[in-house]
Amino acid sequence: FNPQLGDGRAHLLGELTDLQGQIKELHLKGSGATPFARRGDGKCGIKPAVREYIMSEAMQALGVPTTRSLSVVLTGETIHREVVTAGAVVSRIALSHIRVGTFEYFAARGMSQEVQSLADFCLQRLFPDIPDNDEKYFNLLNQVIEKQIETIVHWMRVGFIHGVMNTDNMLISGETVDYGPCAMMGVYDPNTVFSSIDHHGRYAYGQQPHIAQWNLARLAESLLPLIAKDEQQAINQATTLIESFQDRYNQAYEQMLSRKIGIKTDNKQTRKLSQELLELMQKYQLDYTQTFVSLHDDLKAGNTPGTAALVDWFDAWQQAIKQADMDPADVVRTMASVNPRVIPRNHHMEAILNAVETTLSSTSADAFLKVLSRPYEQTEAMQQYQDADASADLNYQTFCGT
Numbered sequence: 001f002n003p004q005l006g007d008g009r010a011h012l013l014g015e016l017t018d019l020q021g022q023i024k025e026l027h028l029k030g031s032g033a034t035p036f037a038r039r040g041d042g043k044c045g046i047k048p049a050v051r052e053y054i055m056s057e058a059m060q061a062l063g064v065p066t067t068r069s070l071s072v073v074l075t076g077e078t079i080h081r082e083v084v085t086a087g088a089v090v091s092r093i094a095l096s097h098i099r100v101g102t103f104e105y106f107a108a109r110g111m112s113q114e115v116q117s118l119a120d121f122c123l124q125r126l127f128p129d130i131p132d133n134d135e136k137y138f139n140l141l142n143q144v145i146e147k148q149i150e151t152i153v154h155w156m157r158v159g160f161i162h163g164v165m166n167t168d169n170m171l172i173s174g175e176t177v178d179y180g181p182c183a184m185m186g187v188y189d190p191n192t193v194f195s196s197i198d199h200h201g202r203y204a205y206g207q208q209p210h211i212a213q214w215n216l217a218r219l220a221e222s223l224l225p226l227i228a229k230d231e232q233q234a235i236n237q238a239t240t241l242i243e244s245f246q247d248r249y250n251q252a253y254e255q256m257l258s259r260k261i262g263i264k265t266d267n268k269q270t271r272k273l274s275q276e277l278l279e280l281m282q283k284y285q286l287d288y289t290q291t292f293v294s295l296h297d298d299l300k301a302g303n304t305p306g307t308a309a310l311v312d313w314f315d316a317w318q319q320a321i322k323q324a325d326m327d328p329a330d331v332v333r334t335m336a337s338v339n340p341r342v343i344p345r346n347h348h349m350e351a352i353l354n355a356v357e358t359t360l361s362s363t364s365a366d367a368f369l370k371v372l373s374r375p376y377e378q379t380e381a382m383q384q385y386q387d388a389d390a391s392a393d394l395n396y397q398t399f400c401g402t
Helices: 046-062 100-107 114-124 136-158 203-227 231-260 269-282 286-301 307-321 328-338 346-359 363-370 381-386 392-394
Strands: 011-017 021-028 067-079 086-093
Touching: 011 328, 046 067, 046 086, 046 136, 046 346, 046 363, 067 231, 100 114, 100 203, 114 136, 114 203, 136 203, 203 231, 203 328, 269 286, 269 307, 286 307, 286 328, 346 363, 346 392, 363 381
Parallel strands: none
Antiparallel strands: 011 021, 021 086, 067 086
């Protein structure tokens, strides 16, 4: 919704067709000022550029819908931010860079024809299976909601915190975009915030589904004239969809949590087990990623959990597996498929970004990326990146890079 949101430094170059015949948009970030750059220079420092590359490729490997990074290129310029640093440009690709904010931009100016052109383009490019009838814009909104639920549930699964979830950073395609102030959660706490601009926890880990719903309501408002000619009818239809978000999200989230403890059937008992585990993790300040990995490994090896706080829960979990007549080996396989053994932890990310900035070499980032490309398989190279550092996370802050 520029120029009110966003830094206006993104350049859309055009389209490419990949080897599968899929059209992708090519984008530059940090290549200079645009008409929307306000007083900014439109440039990007090396550290935020490399962060975007590492995070987007890590998310791809984790199975999260995301934009991809093709390259980070040094420009030879010196960029002035909190400190003086080397300039760089990120090249990234997406199915589409059209955002909720793109719709808001035209809708707020009463440019209804442009909103319709934009919606028609999204239908053709992103949702070709939606029938071309009077309900197509209603169905477009419904499909966008579904895509966002899928993405946010994946974020919650891996402990990702976006950090700046305004409507300009929500793509209609559902792909994760803008890795500026993002971070990964260590110790489990729904109130976790790392972004330096998020003073009130609006974009905290546990708030992400609520903000997604809020953003989608802004998209619904923009589409009202297209959903139905009668305004009240359009409002009623759109409201029904927006209000359905919570139940739809909860169902998908609970199914995801059930799979994280290896149980494919989502029922009252597994929901209770999952919730109790999260409460224990929060109470005893346990690491989110490591806890699920340890539970997997203990169940596989037939051990009791090394964390005393989880012994009673572990017994109840084993009992639930037995009652469901599930093969523990199947539980282990399910857990292994959804619980990463390595994530781009904040303290490792910072160490690598500092090394890249100091050396102007990608060597340290390359080694990290190689490990992150296979996050569900235990490898020897992975071990040096698996340690959690709760003390480093305590005062950790991320920045937009502008």
